[in-house]
Amino acid sequence: MDVLIHVFVGLHIIGIAALLGGFLGQTKALRTGEARMLPGMLHGALTMLVTGVALVGLNQADDNSVNNVKIAVKLALLVVILALVYVKRDEEKVPSGVMGAVGLLTTANIFIAVLWT
Template sequence: MELLKNILVVLHLIGWAIVLGGTLTHLRTPKIAVGVLHGALTALVTGILIVGVAEMSDDLRDPDMAKIAVKLTVALVVTALVVVGQRRPEKVTTGYLAGIAGLTAANVAVAVLWH
């Protein structure tokens, strides 16, 4: 169970890295980069699966649900911004991308600093 959880955490982190990297590299030529939506969905799904695996296992610590609620809310906003930005490219500005990157970075801080 621990190995499964750790593999999911690796995919979770790679997913958010794709969102952050894809967004920051396009700040000067604002658009939603190819792959960013897949990164967001991968990270969202793996995040939910990690919660499920941790809840099911007797050995793993149960996740802090208040922290998960905050992260899930922010992640859903990030994913919605990515979807809207892909469908309506004219809406995507440097500020729009900075919003996606800022919310993602804020969630990294919540993930690591909230105990």
């Protein structure tokens, strides 16, 4: 079971990388007002959602402790990220505030995962 959990952690990190990488790749365009949501950002957020839910289930099935408050906060942030990316995915230009919110919420999600013990 530990190997399966580690595989899903790796996939979860790949999802985070796709989402944050998409945001960071748009920072130059963000300054000029030409930023847009990339398809990889949506795919990364969906990967984070699926693998995160799987990780919670696998950890509970393996009798590992799960901090439900932490998971709820991370899920709430991810739902907001997903909503922003999904709604703005077809627009040619995304407002800098929306793109900034996606980057900020993604970064917050990472720090919550790492620092909240």
